[in-house]
Every structure is written in structure tokens, then in C-alpha cells.
Amino acid sequence: DIQMTQSPSSLSASVGDRVTITCRASQSISRYLNWYQQKPGKAPNLLISAASTLQSGVPSRFGGSGSGTDFTLTISSLQPEDFATYYCHQTYSSPQTFGQGTRLEIK
Amino acid sequence: EVQLVESGGGLVQPGGSLRLSCAASGFTFSSYWMSWVRQAPGKGLEWVAGIKQDGSEKYYVDSVKGRFAISRDNAKNSLYLQMNSLRAEDTAVYYCARDSSSWDSATGFVRRLDYWGQGTLGTVSS
Numbered sequence: 001d002i003q004m005t006q007s008p009s010s011l012s013a014s015v016g017d018r019v020t021i022t023c024r025a026s027q028s029i030s031r032y033l034n035w036y037q038q039k040p041g042k043a044p045n046l047l048i049s050a051a052s053t054l055q056s057g058v059p060s061r062f063g064g065s066g067s068g069t070d071f072t073l074t075i076s077s078l079q080p081e082d083f084a085t086y087y088c089h090q091t092y093s094s095p096q097t098f099g100q101g102t103r104l105e106i107k
Numbered sequence: 108e109v110q111l112v113e114s115g116g117g118l119v120q121p122g123g124s125l126r127l128s129c130a131a132s133g134f135t136f137s138s139y140w141m142s143w144v145r146q147a148p149g150k151g152l153e154w155v156a157g158i159k160q161d162g163s164e165k166y167y168v169d170s171v172k173g174r175f176a177i178s179r180d181n182a183k184n185s186l187y188l189q190m191n192s193l194r195a196e197d198t199a200v201y202y203c204a205r206d207s208s209s210w211d212s213a214t215g216f217v218r219r220l221d222y223w224g225q226g227t228l229g230t231v232s233s
Contacts, residue, residue, distance in 0.1 A: 030214055031211070031213060031214040031217070032214065032218070034219045034220070036152075036220075038152075042225075043202055043224065044144075044152065044202075044220075044223055045223075046219055046220065049217055049219040049221075050213070050214050050217040050219075051214075053211065087152055089152075089154075089219075089220070091217070091219065094157070094166040095154055095166065095167070095169070096142070096157070097154065098151060098152040098153065098154065099151070100151045101151045101152070
């Protein structure tokens with residue numbers, strides 16, 4: 001199985017900050033990498049697919065990059081509604097696997 | 108509007124069974140792969156199983172192979188997860204998710220879980 005490792009596991013930041021979350025795959029997954037946002041008590045919400053394709057309705061302050069084994073999710077200017085947990089997810093091979101999550105908290 | 112509504116969760120003793128259902132609407136159900144993803148209390152997401160549009164291919168995470176069975180009824184727009192020989196570590200919120208694919212010019216056909224239900228909680232405890 002492909003292991004997905006996110007860093008950091010948690011992060012404190014302020015409104016307006018630029019934040020970067022990284023995700024590393026245990027083997028090359030090309031660009032078969034998605035990012036999700038999850039708020040407490042809610043289902044995950046797809047933000048980015050294919051490493052960098054922003055989903056419809058997702059604010060442009062979210063961006064994704066990377067290929068192979070190393071990927072990043074960047075939020076250019078944090079808004080209050082962005083404080084949540086973020087997960088990366090690979091679909092290169094079965095079983096699909098998720099990173100352990102990055103909890104983004106208000107400083 | 109795409110909607111996925113799970114049901115069937117509850118409390119069951121170790122070794123028991125649960126059958127989860129997911130009712131889909133707002134899209135052509137028979138045209139999509141579907142997946143189940145679970146989340147143990149306070150933990151991260153774990154993909155559990157996936158099924159092809161016509162049910163001819165099914166995939167599972169190793170920890171549930173031989174115990175769980177994914178199925179679908181395209182005439183009823185419904186997805187199912189039969190869970191047998193349940194263990195305490197199977198306690199989780201179970202989400203059904205639409206597993207869609209599209210062409211990406213840089214990568215080829217890419218997949219993502221683009222719509223999720225609200226989840227149903229299955230608790231395994233004596």
C-alpha cells in the first residue's frame with residue numbers, strides 16, 4: 001500500500017497568514033493526488049484534484065502543486081472559515097490512501 | 108443536486124453484523140464508481156472499499172477483506188456495505204462517496220471522491 005505522510009500534523013496560524021501543508025507519498029503517484037477540507041462533525045469537502053485542479057466553488061486562495069512523491073497545499077491568505085483539518089488522498093493505486101491529516105488552528 | 112444519504116449504523120456487539128446503505132440521487136448512479144470511507148472517533152480518514160459502475164470490480168482495504176462486502180443496486184440507486192465479524196476497531200463514522208474520474212491533460216484519467224454523504228455511525232461494543 002502507498003503510505004501518505006502529511007506535515008505538519010497541526011499548525012497554528014492567524015487570519016491573513018500564508019500557510020503551506022505538505023504531503024509525501026511512499027512511492028511515485030504522478031499527479032494522482034487530491035486535497036480535502038473537513039470541519040468538525042461534517043463530511044470532507046473536495047478542494048483540489050489531480051494535484052492542482054481547483055474544484056468549482058473553491059476560493060482561489062487555495063492552491064496545489066507537486067508531482068511524483070511531494071505535494072503541497074497552499075492557502076495564500078487565511079480566512080476564518082479555513083480553520084479545519086486537511087487531508088491528502090492518493091488514487092494512483094488500490095487501496096486508495098489518505099494522509100493522517102493536518103489540523104489548522106487559530107493562533 | 109447530488110445527494111448521498113447513508114443509513115444502517117448502530118450499536119452491535121463484537122462478532123456481529125451491520126448492513127449500511129447509501130441512497131443516491133441527483134446524478135446517474137450507474138455511471139460512477141462508488142466508495143465507502145470511514146473515520147474512527149477523533150481519527151483520520153480511511154478508504155474501506157470501492158465498486159465499479161456495474162459491480163464487476165470490487166476493492167477492499169486489507170483490514171476488512173473477507174469480512175466486509177460492498178455491493179450496489181443500480182435500479183434502486185443504492186450502495187451497500189455488509190459488515191460481518193465486527194471488531195471494536197471497526198467503530199467509525201462510515202461515509203459513502205461518489206468516486207468520479209475525468210481527463211486531466213497533464214496526468215490522464217484522474218479520480219477523486221467528489222461528493223460525500225453525511226455519514227452513519229457504527230459502534231462495535233459489548
